[in-house]
Amino acid sequence: MSRPRLGQVDQINCLPVYHALEEGLLPMDIELVKGTPSRLSNLFFSGALAATLISSIEYPRNADNCFILPGLSVSADGRVASILFFSKIPVTELEGKRVCLTESSDTSAALLKVLFDHYYHVEVQFITAPPNLDIMMQKADGALLVGNDAMLAYQRVKEQGLSYYITDLGEAWKLFTGGKMVYALWVVSKSYARTNREEINLLNKILLESKEIGLGQIHALVSKAQKKLSLPLQVIEDYFKTIRLEFDEDCRKALLTFYDYAYKSGLIDERVKLSIWGESGGV
Structure with missing residues (x-):
């Protein structure tokens, strides 16, 4: 080079x-x-x-x-605003349910898995799909979106009053570890x-x-x-x-x-x- x-x-x-x-x-x-x-x-x-x-x-x-x-x-x-987990039910009630991961970020998927293992103590079935909230939620009870996709989905959920629980993974990590x-x-x-x-x-x-x-x-x-x-x-x-x-x-x-x-x-x-x-x- x-x-x-x-x-x-x-x-x-x-x-x-x-x-x-x-x-x-x-x-x-x-x-x-x-x-x-x-x-x-x-x-x-x-x-x-x-x-x-x-x-x-x-x-x-x-x-x-x-x-x-x-x-x-x-x-x-703490709060990051662009790494969001959308779910039909509270995270702690997802035991045995399907969770859809975005293809867009390995770190965010790893962070969610860590939180499920060590913070929420919930075992779920992970699947992967393109970052489209509607399609992901047809396949699963929860969906992870990151970056621009997460921010746009959050705005639409709020504007349309969709009944999803939204977990900011940065906030959850802060509550779990106390750190950045x-x-x-x-x-x-x-x-x-x-x-x-x-x-x-x-x-x-x-x-x-x-x-x-x-x-x-x-x-x-x-x-x-x-x-x-x-x-x-x-x-x-x-x-x-x-x-x-x-x-x-x-x-x-x-x-x-x-x-x-x-x-x-x-x-x-x-x-x-x-x-x-x-x-x-x-x-």
């Missing part, structure tokens, strides 16, 4: 990080590659991207192949980083600068997000106040807590240490 290729997930929770890059507000020698989380993850692990955002559950499954870029994550401290939840991480390929140290240091610096610019231009982000989703302004404004993009010590502890429970639920093969670019063990 002649210059770093950076994956860009097309979800509004990433807008604050990518906005300045999209608008040419920062000088950069980076190629942005847009795509869905699954497509970008496949490109990254096949060696076609130097760095990208990945679902946080993917890190322990691929820790030998990537470093976590410092200072960046998609996280929340980290949903996604920016990572860099180990093979690329080890031979392109200066490029990766510059990429990390640009992403952090872009994030700060984006967070300082919330009105522009809200306008851009509304064009994507056609949600009320106040809903989008609230979302940008809810989502967090730092990767501080609390995030690190929360991530390891999540991995511990994921291991207990058999969702990852082993507990892992976090290998952060630029820190001890992160070259």
Whole structure:
């Protein structure tokens, strides 16, 4: 690769990080590659991207192949507003029922499974379907939606007065553990980083600068997000106040807590240490 290729997930929770890059507000020698989380993850692990955002559950499954870029994550401290579980009956009454998972996010599906195992203590039958609430609810008694799909479904449920119970998984995780939840991480390929140290240091610096610019231009982000989703302004404004993009010590502890429970639920093969670019063990 002649210059770093950076994956860009097309979800509004990433807008604050990518906005300045999209608008040419920062000088950069980076190629942005847009795509869905699954497509970008496949490109990254096949060696076609130097760095990208990945679902946080993917890190322990691929820790030998990537470093976590410092200072960046998609996280929340409690309510997240974009990872929602819709159910016909209360969650605690779903024993033996079918639950439909979206195909859109491995981390959210893992989080729901962890909560069922260790918080709600309910055993359900999981099936997977495309992210369409009506179709999912025809097949099951509960449905998990994430990102733009979750926010649009929530708005429709409220506007139409549909009688679904709605559980925000960020709120449930906070009640369970008392900590934050980290949903996604920016990572860099180990093979690329080890031979392109200066490029990766510059990429990390640009992403952090872009994030700060984006967070300082919330009105522009809200306008851009509304064009994507056609949600009320106040809903989008609230979302940008809810989502967090730092990767501080609390995030690190929360991530390891999540991995511990994921291991207990058999969702990852082993507990892992976090290998952060630029820190001890992160070259």
